[in-house]
Amino acid sequence: MNVARPPTVLGDPVAAYGTGLQVTRVHQAPDSGLGGTGDFLWWHGPGPRRIGPLRVPALAAALVPDLEPAAGTALLATGTPYGDGLLHRAAGSASAAAWLRDPRPQAGRLVAHSLAAAARALRALHGVPLPPGPQPPPPPGVERLRAWASGTGPPAPAAARLRRHAREMWGGDRTERLLGWADDAVRPSGPGAPVVPLHGWASTGSLVPPRSRGRVALLTGEDLGAGRRELDLGWMLGDLVELAWSSPLHRAAGESAKLLSVTALQRVFLGAYDADGSEGGDHGPAGPVYDPVAVGRCAVLRVVTHMQDFATYCEWSDELLDYLAFTAELIDEEGRRAVPRGVS
Template sequence: MTAPELRGLDVLAEYGTGLQTTRVLRAPDGDFLWWQGPGAQVGGPLTAPAARLVPRLPEGGGAALLTVPEEVGGGLLHRVAGSASAAAWLRDFRPGARTLVAHALASAARALRALHAVRVPGSEGPALGAPPGLTRLRDWARGEGELRERALSLWGAGRMERLLDWADDLSPETGTQPGTGPGTQPGAEAAGRSLIHGWASLGALVPPARHGRAALLTGEDLAAGRPELDLGWLLGELVELAWARPPHDASDLQRVLLDAYGPGPDPVRTGRSAVLRIVTHMQDFATYRGWDDELLGHIAFTAELIDEEGRRAVPQGES
């Protein structure tokens, strides 16, 4: 599809920040098109150079569709069966909405496990480094700005260093390749790398509107790292949701995700990944939306999470 053809379609939703803009459009055949482009503070088009590594998962296995985008109009275009993300469905109080999200999370977990089994290419393939979100977090932690200074004053330098150590551990720039045989458990190797989604999130998970498969928008953030990073990214969002909307309890959804993924991931690293996700969300908000006094509450909340190493993200220490 071309950019002029996109402009002729009905726009169902449009939102974004200085980092990224999203438009949801209705396709002529009844499906939905999600177009993601660069925000005002990001230069250049969005690309997905490693998208060819994404496996095509059969429909009968219960896994979400890992959508491989088409580059259109300086952004990435995904074709899916839904017009609202799992994040939006969790704000919907109609009966069945939470069940829909639970099914989508389970299918996303199965898809992530398949993605994590893909061997990270060597020098012959696309260069895969740390996920962009972790790169932004590292730059923020070593940089300057009001949020960083306020966080340091409450956290102390020790907590900031712990975050950086966790980021290095979870996205090693070098390491042994994970096994790819049928008995391999992703995340079980001591220092290996997997192909990871890089931004597995409730906003990128799209349940079907009526029929079809849930979809996980995939491509731009594909990276090399430990599988726990993708799991922690989703679990961290659920933890943050429960904190922001008391008495909301997301432990049931956390268990759905972990049970569907299956054994292998290290629960300690998974909890730490959840903390990294919440801090990344906090610093992205400050960078791409601007300072808000509500961030003071996030700073205090994340101090607690750092101290407990994100254990509340992994119910009963299971993974």
């Protein structure tokens, strides 16, 4: 487990941003350049609309493996309590999500490398056996989605408005399908779909490539939980699906020989997860270890969670109506665009 040691004083941040759910500040580490595991300290804290501090759930934290000896694998940078938030250590000051807004071809290659490293880290985490006794709960993102879709979530006016529009645009059937997929993602559905430890928020926003040297970091902590492995895979791929839809740069990538397309990034991520830590090969001897249909459905859960989180913890925007139309398409196709042909 890559754990940050909290310094006495963090100093001024080099980057800061946030929502009503969570704020992020990135600081230069006091021992920068002294050969530590990373030169930046990432602080995640509660946003103004979130109640209570951020903490790592103890049951799940005990299961996070130390990947320091595993070359080519992202470090699971587990948060350490600092004030009412969590402090993570990483070798970069910008997330993969930020690098994906950079049009230079080398930025896409850096993200691809980081996605492969993250996939290997998730495969290692998913391979940790759950001990007998009390199990970690489902990741909180899925719980927020279920509460919003069922009408039991926080009484935020924009979230309630979004749900009313969802009933009109989606109809009851799509909502029921979504809730069924959420239930299936956090419980076993037969011997081929065991419950495993989950990162819970594997995304390009929590993935930090190194700035110049060092390891890729996957910021890990408050969203840890348990469920089907497909939830973590779909969560990362859902980020990329949303990017392909929303970003003019990545819509153009499909027409450019210089830019990596979202489909290429999806292949890199799933190929590295299938390869189980090796640099070559595609699948294990029995084929992929995940259910591609479940991965696609979990990618839909990710996009819908992002949409409803924005309504709950930010403000209303008419862009949410576009998201409702987009997510209706994703639900109808069961998120198949998240899993390119030939990787499963």
